[in-house]
Amino acid sequence: VPGFWQSPTICTKPGLKAVDLFEACADGQIKALWVISTNPAVSLPDADGVAAAIANVPFVVTSDIMEKTDTNALADVLLPATGWGEKDGTVTNSERRISRQRAFLPAPGDARPDWKIISDVATRMGFSDAFSYGSSADVFAEYVALDQAASAFPRDLDLSIFADADYATMVPTQWPRNGARFFADGQYYHPDGKAQMVAVTSPVSLNSRFTLNTGRNRD
Numbered sequence: 001v002p003g004f005w006q007s008p009t010i011c012t013k014p015g016l017k018a019v020d021l022f023e024a025c026a027d028g029q030i031k032a033l034w035v036i037s038t039n040p041a042v043s044l045p046d047a048d049g050v051a052a053a054i055a056n057v058p059f060v061v062t063s064d065i066m067e068k069t070d071t072n073a074l075a076d077v078l079l080p081a082t083g084w085g086e087k088d089g090t091v092t093n094s095e096r097r098i099s100r101q102r103a104f105l106p107a108p109g110d111a112r113p114d115w116k117i118i119s120d121v122a123t124r125m126g127f128s129d130a131f132s133y134g135s136s137a138d139v140f141a142e143y144v145a146l147d148q149a150a151s152a153f154p155r156d157l158d159l160s161i162f163a164d165a166d167y168a169t170m171v172p173t174q175w176p177r178n179g180a181r182f183f184a185d186g187q188y189y190h191p192d193g194k195a196q197m198v199a200v201t202s203p204v205s206l207n208s209r210f211t212l213n214t215g216r217n218r219d
Contacts, residue, residue, distance in 0.1 A: 026053035034061045041070035063117055080111040087113055089136040099172040115139050137167040154189045
């Protein structure tokens with residue numbers, strides 16, 4: 001889009017969550033949308049409404065391993081991404097264990113990993129200095145460095161165990177270091193040290209015969 005990126009700026013507040021984002025698309029607030037590795041025209045609640053919202057965006061880009069999806073059908077540009085067996089990087093599971101993911105298949109055709117696609121677009125936008133990654137190892141190194149830079153802030157993330165790790169030979173490792181246990185001192189990561197409990201009522205749909213909870217209600 002000519003002139004679209006003439007004055008790029010960094011956001012100073014959190015972005016929209018998924019449901020709010022597509023409501024903004026429907027309202028005409030979003031002028032360009034980039035969907036990476038997901039198919040919201042099928043997977044989100046009110047899928048027909050989401051598809052109509054995407055269709056309302058003037059410029060839509062998707063990064064995917066599949067050519068034909070409901071969301072891709074609404075896109076102006078399709079970017080071929082690498083699939084699971086073609087990727088090199090790290091994966092974090094639900095117990096905070098970071099594992100090296102090593103590709104066992106070559107990338108087909110023009111497919112590229114997500115970090116490379118994002119870096120190339122950022123470079124075209126004028127952010128080459130901030131996205132000068134040469135490999136997934138560089139991305140992970142910045143992740144660890146960012147954690148170290150934010151160590152003064154109260155949070156549970158602690159990647160110090162990876163500061164001196166050899167990325168090429170890294171084995172699955174759980175943080176934090178030395179098996180430290182979360183909340184062992186009875187304190188949570190809030191100013192008063194207390195937990196913040198949120199009461200949630202499950203949304204249901206009622207009629208004369210059925211009570212339904214589809215599980216597709218969010219936020």
